[in-house]
Amino acid sequence: MVRIILLTLMFVGCSITTLSADEPDDGPLASLEGKLIGTWAGQGPCDGRIVIKADGSYQRLLYGPGGDNCSGKWALSWNALPPTLTLACEKSDSDLYAGRTKAWKLVQLDDAKFAMKYEKLRAVVFKRDKTASP
Numbered sequence: 001m002v003r004i005i006l007l008t009l010m011f012v013g014c015s016i017t018t019l020s021a022d023e024p025d026d027g028p029l030a031s032l033e034g035k036l037i038g039t040w041a042g043q044g045p046c047d048g049r050i051v052i053k054a055d056g057s058y059q060r061l062l063y064g065p066g067g068d069n070c071s072g073k074w075a076l077s078w079n080a081l082p083p084t085l086t087l088a089c090e091k092s093d094s095d096l097y098a099g100r101t102k103a104w105k106l107v108q109l110d111d112a113k114f115a116m117k118y119e120k121l122r123a124v125v126f127k128r129d130k131t132a133s134p
Contacts, residue, residue: 033076035109036085040126047124058087068094082107085116 036052048063058074070092077084085104092098104116107123117123 032109035111036074036076036114039129040114041129043125043127044122047126049129050126060087060089064094064096066094068092068097070094070097076106 034054037054039051040049042048042050042063046064048067049061050063051059051061052074056073056075057071059069059071061069063069070089072088072090074088075086077086082105085106086101087104088101089097089099102118104118104124106114107117108115108125111128113125113127115123115125
């Protein structure tokens, strides 16, 4: 049986979780992915907001220097640490984003905030927006 060992230091404290390849959908990874669901406010001047929905869709709102919006599908890949958050933009009000996919490293995730990093750029930090509903 194939086993995957995940060191989840940033995500669930200093624990080691061992999962089989046939881990059920309601296991530890699903629980971590569930923490992403919701509305998040960026903490930088061009970070905007992101709404991550349980159905696998997302919206990025008012981000970048032009205050752009896009929507599409998201996925979280656990084949390496830190995990990769993929955002595939299907619709956008800017030609810069429409039809493009970006793979971000998810460098922090907890109930209150998450941070994602793209290549050598700074990490983009989001705090949960408790005033909005997804």
